[in-house]
Amino acid sequence: MNPQATREEYLYFSLPEKLIFYVLALMSLFYMGRQVYDRVKLWQTGRPTGPIREGTQYWMPTKAGVLKWWSKVLPMILLQKKVRSSRPTSGAPMHLMMFYGFGALFIATTLLGINTYSPYKFHKGAYYLIYETTFDSLGLLLLFGLVWAIVRRLRTKAPISQDKWDMGVLWLLLGITLNGYLLEAARIAADPHAWDTWSWVGYAIAQPLGHFGVLTYKVAWWFHVALVLGFFCIIPKLRIKHILLAIFSAAGSPDTPMGKLRTITMTEVEETELIGVKHAKDYSRWHLMSLDACMECGRCTEVCPAWNVGKVLNPKKIVQDLIGAMETGAEVVASLTQEALMQCTTCNACVEACPVLIRHVDIIVDARRNIVSEGGLSGSAALVLRQTASTGNAWGATGNREDWMKDLSIPLARDGVSFEYLFWVGCAGATDPGSVKTTKAVADLLQKAGVSFACLGNEESCTGDPARRLGEEFLFQEKAMENASVFERYKVKKIVTACPHCFNSLKNEYSDFNVSIDVFHHTQLLQQLVSKGSLLAATPEKGSVVMHDPCYLGRVNDEQEAPRALVEGMIDPQFSGIKTRCCGAGGGRMWMEEAPNERPANARIEQLLATGAKTIALGCPFCKIMLDAGVKQVAGDDEIRLLDLAEMLQEAN
Ligand code: SF4
Ligand code: SF4
Incomplete structure (x- = not known):
């Protein structure tokens, strides 16, 4: 490895040119900062209680909270736990490539900045060569991820955003990435060195394009600057902002279990003269900030039992409409609509699926509380x-x-x-x-x-x-x-x-x-x-029993093992365990009339019966009631048995 290896910053640039760059960079950062400041002020209108630190801060941890902060940010953001667990063959790999590619280039730029503007000059020798090869390679992840995202967006039927600005940002990022490689190639051509092969992508591009002059290098440099500074200006306005807000959303997300709703005190009611939420400002600051982290991926909508049977409830739209209400000050129920709010089964499938940890059920139930307090519930x-x-x-x-x-x-x-x-x-x-x-x-x-x-x-x-x-x-x-x-x-x-x-x-x-x-x-x-030997597990014929995980057991309380220990050889339907699909009974929906084609239970019965099993194992009385009606409406098959796991165990003992 050549100890002389390095590269000069601001190659061929005069002092006036550098000053122009600094002025433009400061203007762009100021414009971005101003927009961030306005947004923070909007979040600050929310309830001043934060899950991490009581008071006005809601994303920065206390000293004692640093570990907790990392315990959320590490799996959810850095390891992309939720992204990986959904859409494993399409959206997930694409997002992972973009995330890690973008992250790598961010680190590369930060290291370069430290080397340029600090007295420590480490950008040379073996470090420089490894730096060049590593980040040249990792940048390709972003490039391929962006191409994948653009093609997918052009062809998809999934409920992802079709906003032309979102597509525009993808093209902008693709332009920045491609131009970054072209800029590297132009630099190599204008100022060649023996070690340039370590910057292997730029070096490869430089070869067929022949000799670039200094002017070409400068044009590519300024074009790159224009794209990057333009990107800074629009980040806070577009959903690309989720790359930062997702970190704060994860860091500040409530420590309470998924199945626990906030208890309202009478003191709070007396102070606010309000039950639940009437305006967006009545939500907590963390809830308001988390809305802005929404990347409009549509994962929440894909799993929503109400949306999947054609109802108006669309959790992604709930989030977007609430952002609108936060900006305009409109009443929450008027923006989200009572019809949509009352269709929620509180199954938490959306909460489980959301990569930025938005708590849709908190949002919906708090709005319902206000509907009820104002006598808006009937039937x-x-x-x-x-x-x-x-x-x-x-x-x-x-x-x-x-x-x-x-x-x-x-x-x-x-x-x-x-x-x-x-x-x-x-x-x-x-x-x-x-x-x-x-x-x-x-x-x-x-x-x-x-x-x-x-x-x-x-x-x-x-x-x-x-x-x-x-x-x-x-x-x-x-x-x-x-x-x-x-x-x-x-x-x-x-x-x-x-x-x-x-x-x-x-x-x-x-x-x-x-x-x-x-x-x-x-x-x-x-x-x-059963494990102590006091009871015997049931042993039905293999493949004859399919397990339906109840939402409030399999997902909300993360218990999938116990039911499967009672009956051997049960098969899983499409969507099981933590990803189970709702029967439609929760959130008080059990008692509400629904047309057969609008019953989540009927959709679930079709998934369960598609396994070929004739016995459906259950662990919830609500599921039993809903699915029993579903069997009659969908299958009309007298041979289908709906049995609680306890009944199956009773038959075996
Ligand atoms: S709320 Fe969460 S899951 Fe739904 S679209 Fe936004 S980021 Fe995706
Ligand atoms: S809790 Fe269930 S029913 Fe309610 S919005 Fe989320 S996915 Fe839809």
């Missing part, structure tokens, strides 16, 4: 709330939570029995005939395995999950406090439930009401019993 959604308030049961059934126990010997907490687990039955488990079968199967299995448990019977009340997700926050809080006092009375330490919605609420949301209890989904406890 079956309003009826569910009235029923929950008056009977403690979302179905409106009164005093029947012990009917399923008739002829069974089920211990009740009020009888003073000692128990390890409280078996939380839930409204569906006590009321819906199909779900009652699951409840009985769980109780039977617990008794067979010798588990010490008790039920609350008529002392049990709705967890408040449907009310909270419909937007009736204070009905949820009333139910949570009521149930918390019952848990306190019986000194409950562990809960097991067959309903993933109750499971999620008790596990993730009741902690705000002084409830500190270990909560298990029934499949988790049954998995322990």
